[in-house]
Amino acid sequence: MAEEVKLLGRRLSPFSTRVRIALNLKEVAYEFVTVEIFGQKSEILLESNPVYEKIPVLIHHGKPICESMIILQYIDDEAAKEAAGRAAEILQTLEEAFKQCSQGKDFFGGDAIGYLDIALGSFLGPLKAGEKLSSVEILDEKKVPLLVAWAERFSKHDAVKEKRCAHPTTKPGVFASSRSLKPTIF
Numbered sequence: 413m414a415e416e417v418k419l420l421g422r423r424l425s426p427f428s429t430r431v432r433i434a435l436n437l438k439e440v441a442y443e444f445v446t447v448e449i450f451g452q453k454s455e456i457l458l459e460s461n462p463v464y465e466k467i468p469v470l471i472h473h474g475k476p477i478c479e480s481m482i483i484l485q486y487i488d489d490e491a492a493k494e495a496a497g498r499a500a501e502i503l504q505t506l507e508e509a510f511k512q513c514s515q516g517k518d519f520f521g522g523d524a525i526g527y528l529d530i531a532l533g534s535f536l537g538p539l540k541a542g543e544k545l546s547s548v549e550i551l552d553e554k555k556v557p558l559l560v561a562w563a564e565r566f567s568k569h570d571a572v573k574e575k576r577c578a579h580p581t582t583k584p585g586v587f588a589s590s591r592s593l594k595p596t597i598f
């Protein structure tokens with residue numbers, strides 16, 4: 413939401429304040445436009461919110477969004493989309509790095525999982541969760557095919573799957589450390 417964000421409101425309007433707080437939290441720069449709501453309402457307000465003629469109205473790239481709670485949801489969604497976009501850029505760099513490090517082999521470390529595989533692979537869980545929450549596919553096969561294949565190999569590796577295994581005698585939720593133990597709880 414970096415450019416062209418306008419907020420139609422008034423300083424003392426609590427509904428406008430809601431939106432200002434959300435924009436500040438997400439560090440979105442915006443132009444605050446004080447509009448007339450008493451007597452003859454401002455033209456820009458009538459154009460942007462012709463049905464209710466109320467503030468606040470957020471104008472993003474010329475598109476008006478009305479109702480403070482809907483605006484908050486919109487700001488949150490846009491911030492999530494932007495974060496996903498930034499993650500996608502970083503992944504492009506990693507795709508290139510994988511090509512160079514792996515030299516056509518399965519892992520960053522070559523034939524076997526190395527430190528770099530572990531360092532990056534441990535983020536795959538949160539990354540997948542982020543994809544679900546934002547409905548944006550970050551590990552996109554069309555954009556980063558090598559990384560997608562690597563992530564699949566990495567996730568299927570015994571050493572990675574093992575973190576889900578529990579010792580038969582341990583209490584639920586306590587992870588076992590031995591590879592030979594069979595999973596009984598998860």
Ligand SMILES: N[C@@H](CCC(=O)N[C@@H](CS)C(=O)NCC(=O)O)C(=O)O
Binds near residue numbers: 481
């Ligand atoms: N449900 C709306 C309420 C907005 C609202 O009541 N705004 C007041 C100012 S605080 C307003 O624009 N009043 C003008 C009018 O009712 O004509 C929201 O959450 O955005």
